[in-house]
Amino acid sequence: MWDYGPSPYIWSTKVWEEINNFLNKKGFTFASFLMEISKHTDPSEAIIYGEFLRVNKIIEIIPIGPLFKVYHYKKQFQLEKKNYKIDVLKKIYLGVIFQSNWSKKSFFSFLK
Numbered sequence: 001m002w003d004y005g006p007s008p009y010i011w012s013t014k015v016w017e018e019i020n021n022f023l024n025k026k027g028f029t030f031a032s033f034l035m036e037i038s039k040h041t042d043p044s045e046a047i048i049y050g051e052f053l054r055v056n057k058i059i060e061i062i063p064i065g066p067l068f069k070v071y072h073y074k075k076q077f078q079l080e081k082k083n084y085k086i087d088v089l090k091k092i093y094l095g096v097i098f099q100s101n102w103s104k105k106s107f108f109s110f111l112k
Contacts, residue, residue, distance in 0.1 A: 002054065004046040006070040006097075011049060015058050019049065070097045 023033050037043040053061060069089050071077040077098070089096055 002050055004050040005066055006068070006072075007046075008068065008097075009046060009049075010067075012059055015049060015053050018056065018058050019052050022052070067094045068097050069093045069095075071099065074099070 020030060023030060028036070033048075034043045037048075053059065069084070069092070071080075086096070
């Protein structure tokens with residue numbers, strides 16, 4: 001299985017329409033399909049989309065690196081903040097994503 005990377009994703013409506021058409025032919029809505037999957041594993045829209053696209057080749061897949069630097073955990077941010085200043089990150093990424101439950105103080109200290 002491929003790794004479809006951290007969000008945000010670049011998704012095509014053409015692919016989602018094909019997924020819905022496929023599911024409808026099998027007697028599923030997207031919601032009922034997710035409920036069926038959840039009986040066996042945690043459903044992931046990224047994996048469903050990516051695997052469907054990989055198998056059906058509806059559009060060309062062009063692998064790229066992440067568009068955004070994602071800090072999933074505060075500890076990860078704290079370990080990296082001394083080495084990755086905003087001036088360095090903006091040369092590599094379009095933006096930085098922080099968890100919304102972090103204090104504003106943590107975020108604004110990063111910008112300095």
